[in-house]
Every structure is written in C-alpha cells, then in structure tokens.
Amino acid sequence: MRATVVVPLLSILAGLAGCATTAPAHCTAPPAATDPGAMADCTCNVDGAQSVGSAPVGQQAVLPPVPLVDTRGEPVDLRRAVAAAPLTVVTFFSATCPCQRAHDQRLADYYREFSGRGVAFRVVDSEAGSSLERDQQEARQRAYPFPILSDPRGTVAAAVGAHYATETLILDRQGKVRFRGGLDSDQNRARPDAHLWVRLALVALLDGNEPAERNPKSYGCSLRRR
Numbered sequence: 001m002r003a004t005v006v007v008p009l010l011s012i013l014a015g016l017a018g019c020a021t022t023a024p025a026h027c028t029a030p031p032a033a034t035d036p037g038a039m040a041d042c043t044c045n046v047d048g049a050q051s052v053g054s055a056p057v058g059q060q061a062v063l064p065p066v067p068l069v070d071t072r073g074e075p076v077d078l079r080r081a082v083a084a085a086p087l088t089v090v091t092f093f094s095a096t097c098p099c100q101r102a103h104d105q106r107l108a109d110y111y112r113e114f115s116g117r118g119v120a121f122r123v124v125d126s127e128a129g130s131s132l133e134r135d136q137q138e139a140r141q142r143a144y145p146f147p148i149l150s151d152p153r154g155t156v157a158a159a160v161g162a163h164y165a166t167e168t169l170i171l172d173r174q175g176k177v178r179f180r181g182g183l184d185s186d187q188n189r190a191r192p193d194a195h196l197w198v199r200l201a202l203v204a205l206l207d208g209n210e211p212a213e214r215n216p217k218s219y220g221c222s223l224r225r226r
Helices: 001-016 078-083 098-102 105-118 131-143 155-160 197-206
Strands: 068-070 088-094 119-125 148-150 167-172 177-181
Touching: 068 148, 078 088, 078 105, 078 119, 088 105, 088 155, 088 197, 105 119, 105 167, 105 197, 119 131, 148 177, 167 197
Parallel strands: 088 119, 119 148
Antiparallel strands: 088 167, 167 177
8 A cells, every 4th residue: 555655756756856757766865886877867866855965054075185187187186276266166077967968058157157256166077987088078078168177086075975966065265165055946957947056155155145045955866976
C-alpha cells in the first residue's frame, strides 16, 4: 500500500521543485562517491535541499591551499584570489550538465555587469575526469569571458561541501560566505521571470546590505566526484 503512494508523491514534489520529470534515485541526495558516468542524466536537485555543505552562510570558507590552473594557463591560489577582491563569485561547473549549459549566458551576463565593480568570478570544474585541456575546450565553445579553474581532484568542492553544478558561493575579502545557493530559480532553461538570486545578492552586498535571500535552493546536476 505504501509503495503505491510514494511514487506519485515523488512526482508531485519534483514538479514543485521545478523538475520536468522525476529524476533518478541518485539525484535525491548528494553522493559522497559515484560512478562518473552515473550523473549525466541528473538534471534536478529533487529534494529541493538548501545548499549548506561545510561552508554555510555567515561562516568562513576554508579554501584548500592547493594551487589550481585556469584555462588561460595561469596558476591560481584561490585563497589569495578571494583576498584580492571585495567579493568573489565561485560557481561549480559541469561539462555534461544541461542545467549548466542553460545558464552559460546568464553567468556571462553577471560577469559583464559586475566585474567592472570589483567582483571577481571563479568558475571551478571539480568533477572527476576534468582536465585543463577539456576545460579549455569548454571555455572556448561556450564563449566564456572568464577562465575555468581545473580541479580534477575535487579539492575545492570537497573543501566547501559543494554537490551541484551551478551551485554558487559569494565570498567577501575575508573569505566569509555571504551567499550560497543557485544562480537563479531556473533549472534547465533561462526564463525571463526567474528570481535572479546571485544578481540580487551582488546588488545588495555592493550597496552595503545583506541579500534578501542568502541561501536559496541549488538546482543542477550532482557533481561527479572522485
């Protein structure tokens, strides 16, 4: 009797969360370790869990001391990079996630709007199988105005507890998490009436205010981790 109730209930919850369909079971919770190929069809954070991880809003993010290389061939110490800007947007990237591709233009628009106001943008590929060569190709194909940081061992995602593609943190110069969540309320298509969470958070923070929504849900494919 219970089994006949659970499946329809999951479908209803998925619809409320903005999912077009009920996602596979591995989407319902952030996996600690998964088959790298198992997440390609995961296009929604079904349970609608807020992004918390090991660097919640209001606390210091402990960034790894491991230097990364960006797709321009430049070494990047993320700790120093964060300290060099009043605000830094860190977004986790997936080459295979349709939610990521749907947000490419919007993320580029945020960069163009705010980089002139001192906001730094760091897009990090912490997925298993990532490489400098693949990320260079992805950055070219997507016409990103910013580089991708290649992090094949997933050190950055592990340090802050990130689990989803397009999951975003805004850090201040001291490394404090001022915002954590999705880029916006969209999942796999950019709608004109979406709640632009990251944009609104940046506007508020640059004006000296706290964002109205500091920890909204993160929609996106589960990051394929080692």
